[in-house]
Amino acid sequence: MIVNAKQMLQKAAQGRYAVPHININNLEWTKAALTTAQELNSPIILGVTGGAAKYMVSFSTVAAMAREMDKALKLTVPVAIHLDHGSYEQCVACVEGGFSSIMFDGSHYPFDENVAKTKEMIALAHKNGLSIEAEVGSIGGEEDGVVGAGEIADAEECRIIAELGVDFLAAGIGNIHGKYPDNWAGLDFAALERIQKATAGIPLVLHGGTGISEEMIKKAISLGVAKINVNTDCQLAFASATREYIQAGKDLAGTGFDPRKLLAPGYEAIKLIIKGKMELFGSVGKA
Ligand code: 13P
DSSP: OBOOSHHHHHHHHHHTOOEEEEEOOSHHHHHHHHHHHHHTTOOEEEEEOHHHHHHTSOHHHHHHHHHHHHHHTTOOSOEEEEESSBOHHHHHHHHHHTOSEEEEOOTTSOHHHHHHHHHHHHHHHHHTTOEEEEEESOOEEEETTEEEOOOBOOHHHHHHHHHTTOSEEEEOBSOEESSOOTTOOOOOHHHHHHHHHHTTTOOEEEOOOTTOOHHHHHHHHHTTEEEEEEOHHHHHHHHHHHHHHHHTTTTSSTTOOOHHHHHHHHHHHHHHHHHHHHHHHTOTTOO
């Protein structure tokens, strides 16, 4: 059931669990995320970056694929099709292209400009029934060519952006996209507490969900994180399952060279990762 993400995340914040945001890159990824959500009766958010949409042709192609799968698989769990780290133009394309949720990432603008642009995007999203995520304090690491320095968001800035009427908020608390360096200081829970207090119960979003310890994930959820983004873990699992299959020569064995067989181990590997995240985040049975 395609819905916007507002209600599912409010419910998660109140129930102290988190909905997995799984970045998708192709049909297999999308199908793995949707079937696992249905099997475990968990809500799910399909995250789509501009780069992933370009690879899959366009935002509207992705939305149409997800909407058709939702129908054909007769999904009963809530599913949001969500733009990840969107620019102004990408937000407009997603509103027009059939997404149910967008993230406007204005964190690289001077704060006043982030406020002005976020306000405009909130109006556009809400007028069209979409939910919207905003960001304060950039997330570290690199994703799709966008590099962030890993800031800690300022609680007062978070309050100002939250009061504009965003549905959920990504606030940097030392999290990084991709693999964490060995000398990573960990999540800044004092900052998270300050942000939670300042934003009065708005669902918070944790980007960079790969490589954060279970203990830190649980603590973040206890402090109001209701959506956790995961990309790299699925990519690593997909790549290593595919590599193993090829190294064993199975891609050329028997009836051979069947792309559906070649991609099957990667598909299963992604499903296992998502299942593990749903169990860890506490979203199993919460649809
Ligand atoms: P990871 O790649 O670290 O899992 O982060 C994903 C993410 O935050 C997408 O926005």
